[in-house]
Amino acid sequence: xxxxxxxxxxxxxxxxxxxxxxxxxxxxxxxxxxxxxxxxxxxxxxxxxxxxxxxxxxxxxxxxxxxxxxxxxxxxxxxxxxxxxxxxxxxxxxxxxxxxxxxxxxxxxxxxxxxxxxxxxxxxxxxxxxxxxxxxxxxxxxxxxxxxxxxxxxxxxxxxxxxxxxxxxxxxxxxxxxxxxxxxxxxxxxxxxxxxxxxxxxxxxxxxxxxxxxxxxxxxxxxxxxxxxxxxxxxxxxxxxxxxxxxxxxxxxxxxxxxxxxxxxxxxxxxxxxxxxxxxxxxxxxxxxxxxxxxxxxxxxxxxxxx
Numbered sequence: 001x002x003x004x005x006x007x008x009x010x011x012x013x014x015x016x017x018x019x020x021x022x023x024x025x026x027x028x029x030x031x032x033x034x035x036x037x038x039x040x041x042x043x044x045x046x047x048x049x050x051x052x053x054x055x056x057x058x059x060x061x062x063x064x065x066x067x068x069x070x071x072x073x074x075x076x077x078x079x080x081x082x083x084x085x086x087x088x089x090x091x092x093x094x095x096x097x098x099x100x101x102x103x104x105x106x107x108x109x110x111x112x113x114x115x116x117x118x119x120x121x122x123x124x125x126x127x128x129x130x131x132x133x134x135x136x137x138x139x140x141x142x143x144x145x146x147x148x149x150x151x152x153x154x155x156x157x158x159x160x161x162x163x164x165x166x167x168x169x170x171x172x173x174x175x176x177x178x179x180x181x182x183x184x185x186x187x188x189x190x191x192x193x194x195x196x197x198x199x200x201x202x203x204x205x206x207x208x209x210x211x212x213x214x215x216x217x218x219x220x221x222x223x224x225x226x227x228x229x230x231x232x233x234x235x236x237x238x239x240x241x242x243x244x245x246x247x248x249x250x251x252x253x254x255x256x257x258x259x260x261x262x263x264x265x266x267x268x269x270x271x272x273x274x275x276x277x278x279x280x281x282x283x284x285x286x287x288x289x290x291x292x293x294x295x296x297x298x299x300x301x302x303x304x305x306x307x
Contacts, residue, residue: 001042001044001124001126001228001229002042002043002044002225002226002228003043003044003045003046003047003126003225003226003228004038004043004045004046004047004223004224004225005047005154005183005202005204005223005224005225005226006034006046006047006048006049006207007048007049007051007184007185007188007203007205007206007207007223008049008050008085008185008186008205008206008207008208009031009048009051009052009053009206009207009208010027010051010052010053010087010206010207010208010210011027011028011054011065011069011208012024012053012054012060012061012065013060013061013062013065016210016211018210018211018247018248019209019210019246019247019248020245020247022241022246023210023246026240026241027207027208028068028072030207030221030238030239030240031072031207032072032075033238033239034046034223034238035072035075035076038076038078041077043078044078044079044122044123044124044126044228045078045079045080045081045122045126045128046076046078046079046081047080047081047082047128047152047154047183048080048082048083049083049085049154049156049183049184049185050082050083050084050085050086050087050088050132050133050156050185050186051085051086051087051088051156051185051186051206052069052082052085052087052088052102052105053065053087053088053102055087056086056087056089056091056100057090058090058099058101061101066101066104066105069101069105070108073105073108073110073111074108076110078110079110079120079122080110080112081111081113081114081120081128081130081154082102082105082106082111082112082113083113083115083130083131083132083155083156083185084097084100084102084113084115084133084156085133085156085185085186086135086156088100088101088102088133089132089133092133092134092135094115094116094132094134097113113130114128114129114130115130115131115132116130116131116145117129117130117131117145117146117147118130119150124228126152126228127150127151127152128150128152129146129150129152129153129154129179130153130155131145131153131155131156131157133157133186137157137158137170138168138170138174139170139174139175142155142157142170143175146178146179149177149178150178150179150180151179151180151181152180152181152182152183153179153181153182153183154183154184155182155183155184155185156184156185156186157170157184157185157186158187159171159172159175159182159184159186159187159203161191161192161201169187172196172199172201173196173197175199176196176197176198177197177198177199178199180198180199180200180231181199181200181202181226181233182199182200182201182202183202183203183224183226184201184202185203185206187203188205188206188208188215188216189203189205189215189219190203190204190219190222191205193234200231200233202224202226202233203224204222204223204224204236205219205221205222206221207221207223208221209221209240209243209246209247216243216247217243217247218243220237220240221238222235222236222237222238223236223238224236283296283299286299
């Protein structure tokens with residue numbers, strides 16, 4: 001008995017501005033490969049941990065895109081469980097679900113939407129529960145929605161083995177013990193499989209690659225395979241194109257140069273003294289440190305806004 005876990009698909013009609021026009025087709029090529037795996041009867045279910053769609057506004061999702069999803073679901077040979085992510089709900093509201101694209105997907109006979117701790121027990125006796133995205137999601141929210149323990153918790157939440165300085169995260173220790181497996185999306189970076197107090201934490205990373213971050217440029221899009229025979233998890237890279245074929249690499253290089261210029265500017269701040277503090281006097285000193293005009297203009301914009 002095995003299961004397939006897929007994170008953060010972010011399907012959309014129009015490619016992100018950093019990606020070539022093949023973005024949508026690339027996503028569905030990956031999905032077709034994943035579906036082909038379910039031809040093997042060893043797979044008990046296929047689960048998506050949220051953000052199947054990129055835009056939370058239904059008006060930005062075409063009928064054609066939804067129909068492509070139905071074509072995928074028609075080919076799946078096992079039950080499909082979906083947990084709503086923040087991109088699948090309007091303003092993070094669960095009551096928007098019926099009007100959202102994944103609300104339409106729930107009409108497919110193979111699909112079950114899991115949220116609010118809703119549980120499914122498979123024919124093989126595996127107890128699965130789902131907790132959706134919420135803007136106030138923390139460990140208390142997840143524990144409250146889940147109630148009693150389960151075999152697999154599927155959730156879209158900012159769970160992470162390390163804290164992040166830019167947004168709140170939920171540590172493994174805050175959730176350990178509530179499930180045998182916790183499979184979570186939302187954070188696109190792949191996290192190593194880790195066991196804390198008998199709970200196995202699983203995040204194979206996002207299936208999509210839409211940004212010019214180092215992670216998206218270097219990461220191999222992967223899915224998680226859970227083997228219930230020995231309670232093990234492995235990450236399987238799906239067929240994908242190299243970054244140089246799908247990203248506008250010149251933009252990536254410009255972003256890297258800007259980042260390096262800003263880092264150089266910050267490192268040299270302690271060498272700078274300004275007798276009169278005005279926007280132009282600061283810009284004058286900045287120009288001595290870097291000749292990158294984009295960086296200079298960004299700093300000027302910031303100073304004018306903050307003034």
